[in-house]
Amino acid sequence: MTRAAAHVLLVDDHPKALEVFELRLKGLGHRVTIANNGEVAIGVVERDRPDLVVLDVTMPEMNGYQACRAIKRIDPAIAVIILTAKTEAADRFWASQSGADEFLNKPIDPALLVQKIEALLGKSS
């Protein structure tokens, strides 16, 4: 682990998708907050300023790209990983347009996601 007790915000409208990552991140000593949509996520970011946000794209109301832009406007230092089942080059492009630091596809081995998270946290610390 690059640094202990980082605060990671996981955002997905699929509770099971969150649970697998939550279990592992908590097991590694990170603090985890979960949000089921973009609006809630932005509220958490404004209030708690997590170190990193993992964002799903396809969510009701506000999609992940929009949420990412809003988060980066609040605090550009917060690292954002877009984690989506959308696999096309366009999605990668939109992710970069919205300021995301990393673009990953579902399904993903949680071990790999944790690696990416810790790499980004290491970079920013």
Add this chain to the structure above:
Amino acid sequence: MTAERVDDAPFTVGIVGEAAPGVYEHVLAAVVASGASAEIWTEANALARRASVDAVVFLVGSAPRRLQPIASALDRDPRTRGVPRVLVVDAATTAAEIAPLGAGALVLAGARREAFMEAFSRVTEQLRARVDAARRARAESAELGELERTLADIQGEGASLSHDARVLFGVILGYASNLRDGFAGPITDEQRRHVLSIVEASNDAAALLDRYVAALRRVIPAMSEPPRSLVPRVDVRREHDLGELARGTVALFGGVAAAKGIRLRADTTGVRAWCDAMQIKQALVNLIANALKLTPAGGAVDVVERLTEPAPAGSTARREVELVVVDTGPGIPAEHRARVFERGVRLDRDRDTPGSGVGLTIVRDVAEMHHGRVRIDEAPGGGASIALVFPVNLRTRSGESRAVAAAASASPSPSGEGSDDASSQRSSPPSSPRRRELRDFE
């Protein structure tokens, strides 16, 4: 009107000209016997009524010239040009007199009633055949439209299904990996072996889904055609560092290139140009994605930027910048170079590579909106070299007013950089997985 009729309403025949009462009687009897209704015209109302009938009878009699304006009017109007004509002529009528009245069935005024009957039954047959053909054409067109909608639905459902299944495979993979790594408690070697199989199978299943969606796109390329308005906004109000744009775009593909064993790099010098950064990136994304798709492992993809020589004093030539993506793939044969810009066109040899044939069309659209062009050459190693060429200082040239006007009318955001505004629907990607715009970058 005959050309568009698909209904079963009786045909109407317009009758105009002079004839002896007996001839009139034969004509009317024949029209009625053929199941049509007759409309008697005067020379005065014939012009106004001409478009409402399915066939015309010219009673030529002794005054063929008086019918000529009516025949000419029928010929000039595309609605009536093909309307069948029956010419009732005297034995004394000459060919020169008949010719201006157009082609039609000739019946001698003195003929027996059967001759009139026969002429009209032929006209009716002709009309029925037309109605049937129009009806068939309409039905086929409706069927094709229906088929097209069905295929589009299948493709949309396929993409949506693939997305949802990937999410679920993510859950399976997530739980299985947590078990594997001991996050759900200790695990025996035998249990680990089983869990590894679950992980592997869910990864394989996700890859299969990708193939399914790619196959759907190959089979139905036209369905993934984006509207040309996909890239509607050109904003040349800012000067951008093209090197930075190129490096930023190249960085997006670092992972893909590494996974394929391709050396991808941007060799840039920092030329600055007035352009719409978002669109230039969009074009580069397409070019790089294409190059990476077609370049074999061990190959290279380079993005270079060049500035043309300054024009000599007095010349009206514009100084241009070229953003070139060069690969070591199979290249694009000279004979196909013009064709690859057409929407949906893919070379036969690329059939097994995923893609919709839309990418280069987007690049061309972006180039055109920057008053530029796309040039395809052969790279020194035989690969493709595709250059997006546009004026470096679009702002001060004739294109400026048009481009800026287009930007002003198309962009809802007064901030200039609409793409940074999350509230701008135009620049925000749509949430709905059924929207097709997102396919456009491949």
